Amino acid sequence: DAGITQSPRHKVTETGTPVTLRCHQTENHRYMYWYRQDPGHGLRLIHYSYGVKDTDKGEVSDGYSVSRSKTEDFLLTLESATSSQTSVYFCAISDNTEAFFGQGTRLTVV
Amino acid sequence: GQSLEQPSEVTAVEGAIVQMNCTYQTSGFYGLSWYQQHDGGAPTFLSYNALDGLEETGRFSSFLSRSDSYGYLLLQELQMKDSASYFCAVRTPHNQGGKLIFGQGTELSVKP
Numbered sequence: 001d002a003g004i005t006q007s008p009r010h011k012v013t014e015t016g017t018p019v020t021l022r023c024h025q026t027e028n029h030r031y032m033y034w035y036r037q038d039p040g041h042g043l044r045l046i047h048y049s050y051g052v053k054d055t056d057k058g059e060v061s062d063g064y065s066v067s068r069s070k071t072e073d074f075l076l077t078l079e080s081a082t083s084s085q086t087s088v089y090f091c092a093i094s095d096n097t098e099a100f101f102g103q104g105t106r107l108t109v110v
Numbered sequence: 111g112q113s114l115e116q117p118s119e120v121t122a123v124e125g126a127i128v129q130m131n132c133t134y135q136t137s138g139f140y141g142l143s144w145y146q147q148h149d150g151g152a153p154t155f156l157s158y159n160a161l162d163g164l165e166e167t168g169r170f171s172s173f174l175s176r177s178d179s180y181g182y183l184l185l186q187e188l189q190m191k192d193s194a195s196y197f198c199a200v201r202t203p204h205n206q207g208g209k210l211i212f213g214q215g216t217e218l219s220v221k222p
Binding site for chain 2: 030031033035040041042043044045048050056058059090092094097098099100101102103104
């Protein structure tokens with residue numbers, strides 16, 4: 001199995017608080033991605049990275065920021081969580097043709 | 111930008127063959143891939159097509175026609191464990207950031 005871990009796996013937070021999700025890889029893959037998955041919407045790309053300090057927006061980036069200060073870590077931050085950001089968040093890594101996913105983080109904003 | 115369309119649901123009988131289609135629009139194309147996701151799990155890679163034609167891996171085959179912006183995933187000898195959601199995804203070239211965009215997925219139900 002590809003070495004990719006997400007933390008935390010579950011989190012409940014209050015509206016208006018900042019939240020950071022972490023994705024860590026041990027594969028030295030170039031590309032890292034953050035997705036959210038909601039019923040009926042599939043996997044929607046939030047932000048992605050194509051190298052250290054190289055990031056770009058995806059389809060649903062409003063309210064989210066990311067950072068990648070080293071190859072192995074890709075952080076997703078919700079600056080001020082809202083109930084609409086309640087979702088399952090997946091991180092993925094890729095070098096070329098195949099992407100490997102973390103086990104997901106279930107985030108609930110109350 | 112990129113967008114992909116997939117039928118939302120497909121039902122088939124155990125032992126049968128099923129085809130799940132994917133049409134896409136993209137400003138840059140590096141390849142079309144397919145992923146499987148069981149309820150409560152993470153997506154897992156099934157196959158990848160960079161060139162036109164058919165790729166076969168066991169019971170799974172994937173087809174791509176770049177001129178038609180179309181692909182499909184074919185599952186043969188269906189088993190109950192194949193009940194899952196199936197996503198197609200388009201990757202943009204490296205010089206466009208290597209973005210990976212997914213369709214909304216097709217939920218496959220395999221009946222006895």
